[in-house]
Amino acid sequence: MPRFDLPLAELQDYRPEVSEPSDFDEFWAATISGSREAGGEVVVSPASDLFTAVDVHDVTFPGYAGEPVSAWLILPAHREGPLPAVVEFIGYGGGRGLPAEHLAWATAGYATLVMDTRGQGSIWGSGGATSDPHGSGPAVPGFMTRGIEAPETYYYLRVFTDAVRAVDAVRSLPEVDPARVSVTGGSQGGGIALAAAGLSEGLVAAMPDVPFLCHFERAVGFTGSDPYQEIVRWLAVHRGDEARVFETLSYFDGVTFARRADAASLFSVGLLDPVCPPSTVYAAFNAYRGTRKEITVYPFNEHEGGQGHQWQAQAAFLREVLGTDGKAGA
Numbered sequence: 001m002p003r004f005d006l007p008l009a010e011l012q013d014y015r016p017e018v019s020e021p022s023d024f025d026e027f028w029a030a031t032i033s034g035s036r037e038a039g040g041e042v043v044v045s046p047a048s049d050l051f052t053a054v055d056v057h058d059v060t061f062p063g064y065a066g067e068p069v070s071a072w073l074i075l076p077a078h079r080e081g082p083l084p085a086v087v088e089f090i091g092y093g094g095g096r097g098l099p100a101e102h103l104a105w106a107t108a109g110y111a112t113l114v115m116d117t118r119g120q121g122s123i124w125g126s127g128g129a130t131s132d133p134h135g136s137g138p139a140v141p142g143f144m145t146r147g148i149e150a151p152e153t154y155y156y157l158r159v160f161t162d163a164v165r166a167v168d169a170v171r172s173l174p175e176v177d178p179a180r181v182s183v184t185g186g187s188q189g190g191g192i193a194l195a196a197a198g199l200s201e202g203l204v205a206a207m208p209d210v211p212f213l214c215h216f217e218r219a220v221g222f223t224g225s226d227p228y229q230e231i232v233r234w235l236a237v238h239r240g241d242e243a244r245v246f247e248t249l250s251y252f253d254g255v256t257f258a259r260r261a262d263a264a265s266l267f268s269v270g271l272l273d274p275v276c277p278p279s280t281v282y283a284a285f286n287a288y289r290g291t292r293k294e295i296t297v298y299p300f301n302e303h304e305g306g307q308g309h310q311w312q313a314q315a316a317f318l319r320e321v322l323g324t325d326g327k328a329g330a
Contacts, residue, residue, distance in 0.1 A: 095121020095128020198257030
C-alpha cells in the first residue's frame with residue numbers, strides 16, 4: 001500500500017486539537033471508583049500441567065461494576081521474590097486465547113496477566129471466555145458502535161474499566177511487585193493500554209503497539225478500513241447524529257488518556273498502516289505526558305508493524321527502565 005498520510009517530518013510535529021470533555025476526569029474517577037466499590041474477589045487457580053518452564057493460572061477478577069473478567073496469569077517456574085509484571089491487552093475481535101500464545105514475557109522473567117476482552121474472542125485466535133452482559137441500542141456488527149449514543153453506555157467504558165481493574169488485580173497477587181507493573185498491547189490492545197496508563201497511577205511503563213482508538217475525529221472517515229468504518233456505516237444510517245457520536249467518543253480517545261499518562265512509554269507505528277493511520281498514532285504519542293517516551297517507526301509496514309521485532313524492542317526497553325538483568329525476581 002502506498003503512503004497515504006502525512007510525511008514523517010510532519011507526523012513528528014503533529015499535535016492536533018482533540019476534543020476533551022470538561023468533565024473527563026470526573027467521569028472516569030466516578031466510573032473507576034464505582035467499580036472498585038462494587039467489590040469482588042480475584043480468584044486464581046492452576047490451569048495447565050503441560051509446561052515446565054512456566055506456571056499457568058486461570059484468573060477471574062472483578063472488572064466494570066464488579067463483573068467477572070477472565071485472564072491468564074503466567075509466571076516463570078523458577079523465581080525468587082515478587083516479580084515485575086506486564087499486563088497484556090488483546091487486539092480487536094480476539095480473546096485471551098490459549099496460554100501457549102502468551103509465553104514470551106514469562107520467559108523473560110515477568111509475571112504476565114493476559115486480560116480477556118469482554119464480549120470478544122470469536123473473530124480470530126483461539127477464543128475468549130468473558131461475556132459482556134450489557135445490551136445496547138441499534139449497532140453496526142462489531143463493537144465500535146455498541147452503546148455509542150452516550151458515554152455511560154458505550155462499550156469501551158466497560159473495557160477500559162476492566163483494564164484498570166486488571167492492573168489492580170495483578171498488584172494484589174503475592175507473586176507480583178506492585179511497584180513494577182507495566183501495560184502493553186497491539187492495535188485495540190494498544191488503545192486499551194493507553195487508557196490504562198492514563199487512568200492508573202504508578203505504572204512503570206506503557207508500551208502501546210500500533211495503537212487503535214486514537215484521534216477519532218481524524219480516523220473516522222479518513223481511513224476506509226474497519227474497525228473505524230463501523231462508525232462510518234452507523235453515521236451513514238443515523239444521519240445528523242455526528243455531534244452526539246463524537247461527543248461520546250471524546251471520552252474514550254487515546255490522545256486524551258495520553259495527556260494524563262506519565263509512565264515511561266514505547267510506542268510503535270507502521271507508516272503504511274491503513275487500520276490505525278500514522279497520524280492518529282502520532283497524535284497520541286506527541287500528546288503523551290511522560291517525559292520518557294520513544295516510538296519505533298516501521299516505514300514499510302502496514303498494521304502488522306514490527307511483530308517480533310517490536311517485542312524485542314519492548315523487552316530491551318523495559319529491562320532498561322527497570323534497571324534489571326531480566327532474570328526472574330531480580
